Amino acid sequence: MLSLTKTFACLLIGLSLSGKLFAAVGSNFISTILVAEWRMDEKQWNGTSDEIKDSSGNNYHGVASSATTTNGFLCNAADLSATGTSDYLTLNHNAFNNLNDFSFSFWLNTSSGSRQTIISAASNSTSNEAVMYFYDEETFRPTINRSGFDSSSVITSEIDTGTWRHFVWTREVRSTDGRSCLYIDNIFQGCVTHPEGEFPIEVVTNGFVIGQEQDFVGGGFASNQALSGLLDEMLLFDHLLTPAEISNIYNNQSAGNGWDGSPRSCPLNLIGEWRFDELFWNGTNNEVLDSSGNDLHLTAFSALTENASPAIPGDPGTCSYGIFNGSISFIQLDDDTSTSDSLLDIPDNLTITTWINTNVIPSSGLKSIISKDENYEFHINTSGEIFWWWRWATLTTNGANITPGRWHHIAVTWRNGEQVIYVDGTERARSSRFGTLDINNDPLQVGQDLDI
Numbered sequence: 001m002l003s004l005t006k007t008f009a010c011l012l013i014g015l016s017l018s019g020k021l022f023a024a025v026g027s028n029f030i031s032t033i034l035v036a037e038w039r040m041d042e043k044q045w046n047g048t049s050d051e052i053k054d055s056s057g058n059n060y061h062g063v064a065s066s067a068t069t070t071n072g073f074l075c076n077a078a079d080l081s082a083t084g085t086s087d088y089l090t091l092n093h094n095a096f097n098n099l100n101d102f103s104f105s106f107w108l109n110t111s112s113g114s115r116q117t118i119i120s121a122a123s124n125s126t127s128n129e130a131v132m133y134f135y136d137e138e139t140f141r142p143t144i145n146r147s148g149f150d151s152s153s154v155i156t157s158e159i160d161t162g163t164w165r166h167f168v169w170t171r172e173v174r175s176t177d178g179r180s181c182l183y184i185d186n187i188f189q190g191c192v193t194h195p196e197g198e199f200p201i202e203v204v205t206n207g208f209v210i211g212q213e214q215d216f217v218g219g220g221f222a223s224n225q226a227l228s229g230l231l232d233e234m235l236l237f238d239h240l241l242t243p244a245e246i247s248n249i250y251n252n253q254s255a256g257n258g259w260d261g262s263p264r265s266c267p268l269n270l271i272g273e274w275r276f277d278e279l280f281w282n283g284t285n286n287e288v289l290d291s292s293g294n295d296l297h298l299t300a301f302s303a304l305t306e307n308a309s310p311a312i313p314g315d316p317g318t319c320s321y322g323i324f325n326g327s328i329s330f331i332q333l334d335d336d337t338s339t340s341d342s343l344l345d346i347p348d349n350l351t352i353t354t355w356i357n358t359n360v361i362p363s364s365g366l367k368s369i370i371s372k373d374e375n376y377e378f379h380i381n382t383s384g385e386i387f388w389w390w391r392w393a394t395l396t397t398n399g400a401n402i403t404p405g406r407w408h409h410i411a412v413t414w415r416n417g418e419q420v421i422y423v424d425g426t427e428r429a430r431s432s433r434f435g436t437l438d439i440n441n442d443p444l445q446v447g448q449d450l451d452i
Contacts (some may be wrong), residue, residue, distance in 0.1 A: 036056050037233075038053070038091065040069055040231065046064075052089060071349070074233055075266035075267065076266075077109070077230045078230065080229060087211060088212040090210075091210060093205055100238075102240075103240060104236055105233070106234040107231070109164045117212060118134070118227055119169070120132075122209075123217075126146065127214050127215050127220065128145075128148065129202055130144055131213060133149065139155060139156070140155075140156050140182050144178055145194075156190070157187070159184070166249075166254075167183070168182070168249075170240050175198055178193065183243075183246050185250065211226060212225070271344070287300060303322055305321065326360075329447060330445050330446060330447040331446045348416050351411065352413075353409070354369065354370065357407045366387060368445075371449040372444050376414070378421075385400045390419070399428055414437060417432055418433075419431045
């Protein structure tokens, strides 16, 4: 395949997440005031303080240890599926500290029938200050204010279905004892009572852990008590949720809305943004800068950058753009590091957008725009149409009308096998394919396809 003689402005690559913007379910709006809301929607976690955001406005943020995010029930979810004791979340202890009645709501996806700890709170005197624990796939065994585990259990429906299930754990303070109850998928499972139930929960710094059971504050984990699965949309309330409130949360979130029925949209998971605004390129490594924050910088090979003034007809108004000679010039990012491997290899949800201005329409063959070879690539063909190629399958636009000397906006999306090509904001091709995009270690190239 031939390289493309053209200019580029502003190339974006990102994940197209599964969440959508839905209308609020007005009849199910909830007036409950919550303490904290951890949506788990961050693009990635790396152990940075306050990286797990609390969306309630109370700033009860958290930090991840050897855990990251993945596609979830709503937008992203915490991935705690690794075995062992290294992966867990530590949330701000002030959210839980001194609560009397409380309710946790969250979505869980697990295939494990072994012992698992969802929530663990510890004080300086009691490691099992508040523990949400499953003894096996159908035995719920919560513990409050105890040195060891309580033995009282609720027999539940099996949780190891490998599908998303909604859980609500409530704790009620009473004069001589306390009571813990469980709901799964809006169905009441039962309650157990526990001693010392008249006391508030005491949680100290680093003592509020998700995914591991503590034998001392922030540690003493055991691999046979660790959560194995995905966790999403964790809410904490400072009172006992009523069955009606639980039903509303379940229905609202099942419809793709926020817990209170408000509209919900997923943040874009931007992987790379190359603006091509550098003053010049000369072949120096990493000179074509990535503005996404992921440091996926590219290197130019015989490609130039030029200020966008005077404007070319249809100019998108960017500062500068890249220039390619249609023969030997391109820019490239090698897929040979742990960072680029994990970010560039996209199997199921992909969106690429860019502005192009070609000097000529090819008289034969194809002119390459972006290529990662078998993973994903698209081109201009001899009819001025955009041509997408994937695993020996193709999709070609109809009516794209790519015109030399004018800027055109190109967007290509892939979502679980459904391909769509947009030109200048209008859908020009759509097709459905089975399977996922191939994963490889080929470089990402702009303006060339080296047919690796």
